[in-house]
Amino acid sequence: MRVPDCDPNPSNEGHKPFLAVHNHDLVILSQLHFLRSNHEVPEVMTSHVMSMNRCGIKTSSAVAHMALQSSGYDNLPFQLKDVYNKVATLRKLDNLPSDSKGALAFLDDLSTKDPDIYVEYKLDDQNHLTNLLWADGVSRRDYMLFGEVIAFDSTYMTNKYNKPLKIVFGINQHFETCVFGYVVIVDETEDIYC
Known part of the structure; x- marks a missing residue:
């Protein structure tokens, strides 16, 4: 046309x-x-x-x-x-399983293999994970032996949720680093550390 x-x-x-x-x-x-x-x-x-x-x-x-x-x-x-x-x-x-539910399920699965693992977490009013602390059996035994002095290493806000990841560690008798536990926290207020 x-x-x-x-x-x-x-x-x-x-x-x-x-x-x-x-x-x-x-x-x-x-x-x-x-x-x-x-x-x-x-x-x-x-x-x-x-x-x-x-x-x-x-x-x-x-x-x-x-x-x-x-x-x-x-x-x-x-x-x-x-x-x-x-x-x-x-x-x-x-409301399929979220990352936090997956992480808790993973830690729960680890507890079947390591009966000495320690996991503690808190949820907010909306049932969202706010704080998570975990330490396996080896880390807990290392803490009992070498836990007089501990240090925190902050991988500051580098994960996709912008939540601080804290690694709690110390030094053994051979001056090697021992990891005592891991903590994911919602913020860095004084109440969190108490």
């Missing part, structure tokens, strides 16, 4: 007429999945990815599996980032 060079109506001087007919393809079929309307991850595929995540399979591997079944990523009706966004949203809504 040919677009007229000028407006046939002189009263609309400087304006071209609106043509409701497209003179080109809207999108190439191989790029259809880039359109915003095609970024919705179908419920069945979301459930599939979530169940694979619960079995320890990463989201990227789950999507790679679906792409293999669909003969390529171009045939999926979404992009990998869409799946990550959907999974993150569902985890927030479903």
